[in-house]
Amino acid sequence: MIIFAFASEIGAKAKLKKNMETAIYVPNDHEALRDKDHAELRPFSLYNSTESRRAELHAIVAAARGGAIGRGGEIPWHISEDLKHFKALTQGHPVIMGRATWESLPKRPLPGRRNIVVTRQRDYEAPGAEIAGSPEEAIGMCSPDEQAFIIGGGGIYRATLPYCTTLHLTRVELDVEDADTWFPLPDEEEWTLSEAGRPQATPEGVGYKFETWRRKK
Ligand SMILES: NC(=O)c1ccc[n+]([C@@H]2O[C@H](COP(=O)([O-])OP(=O)(O)OC[C@H]3O[C@@H](n4cnc5c(N)ncnc54)[C@H](OP(=O)(O)O)[C@@H]3O)[C@@H](O)[C@H]2O)c1
Numbered sequence: 642m643i644i645f646a647f648a649s650e651i652g653a654k655a656k657l658k659k660n661m662e663t664a665i666y667v668p669n670d671h672e673a674l675r676d677k678d679h680a681e682l683r684p685f686s687l688y689n690s691t692e693s694r695r696a697e698l699h700a701i702v703a704a705a706r707g708g709a710i711g712r713g714g715e716i717p718w719h720i721s722e723d724l725k726h727f728k729a730l731t732q733g734h735p736v737i738m739g740r741a742t743w744e745s746l747p748k749r750p751l752p753g754r755r756n757i758v759v760t761r762q763r764d765y766e767a768p769g770a771e772i773a774g775s776p777e778e779a780i781g782m783c784s785p786d787e788q789a790f791i792i793g794g795g796g797i798y799r800a801t802l803p804y805c806t807t808l809h810l811t812r813v814e815l816d817v818e819d820a821d822t823w824f825p826l827p828d829e830e831e832w833t834l835s836e837a838g839r840p841q842a843t844p845e846g847v848g849y850k851f852e853t854w855r856r857k858k
Pocket of ligand 1: 701702703704709710711712713714715716738739740741742743745759760761762765774775776792793794795796797798800822
C-alpha cells in the first residue's frame with residue numbers, strides 16, 4: 642500500500658513537471674533571433690506566452706437616434722464634415738465592408754486604402770478590392786501591425802463588434818423613422834467614452850458630434 646502511494650506521488654510529480662514544461666513557452670533559436678530587437682520592449686508576460694498579440698481593430702459609423710444607419714441602401718443624411726472625418730481616420734488603413742456597403746459607395750474602391758469586401762458569393766468581382774468569405778477572414782487578412790477599420794454595414798458591424806477595440810461614432814441628431822439598417826449603440830458595461838467632441842451642426846441645421854469609445858478590458 643505504501644509502495645503504491647509513493648509510486649502514485651512520483652507519477653503525479655512527473656505529470657506536473659511535464660505540464661509546467663509545456664506551459665512555459667521557450668522561443669527556438671530562429672524566434673529568438675527574429676525577436677532580438679523587440680524582446681526588451683515587450684512585457685515579460687507577452688514574450689513568455691504562446692498567445693498572439695491582440696490586434697487593434699476599429700469600427701467607424703455614423704448613427705442617428707436609436708442607432709439608425711441606413712435606408713434603401715444609402716445613408717439617410719449628408720454631412721460633409723463627417724465624410725472628411727471618415728477619410729482622415731481611415732486614410733492609409735485597410736477598410737472592411739459588406740458587399741452592400743461596397744455597392745453603395747459612389748466611388749469604388751475608396752482611394753488610398755486596402756478595400757476588403759465580405760461576401761458569400763465565391764465568384765463576386767470587386768475591381769480594386771480584395772474579397773473575403775467571412776468577417777473573420779477579412780480581419781485575418783490584415784496583419785496585426787495594420788490598424789483595420791470596419792466600415793459597415795449593419796450585419797458586418799454586428800459580426801465584428803466583439804473583436805473591435807475602438808469605436809468612432811458620429812452621433813447624428815435625427816429620427817429616421819423608415820430606416821432599415823441599424824447599429825448596436827455602445828453600452829457602458831462594455832465600452833468607455835474616451836473622447837466626446839463638441840456638438841456641431843450642418844448648414845441645414847442637422848446636429849452631430851464625434852465620439853470615440855474604447856472597449857473596457
Ligand atoms: N451610417 C453609416 O456609417 C453606414 C456605414 C456603412 C453602411 N451604411 C448603410 O448600411 C446599409 C448597408 O448595410 P447592410 O447591413 O444592408 O449590408 P452590408 O453589411 O454592407 O452587406 C451585407 C452583405 O455582406 C455579406 N455578408 C454579411 N455577413 C456575412 C458573413 N457573415 N459572411 C459572408 N458574407 C457576409 C453578404 O454579401 P452577399 O449577399 O454578397 O453574400 C451580405 O448580403 C446601407 O444603407 C448603407 O448606406 C451606413
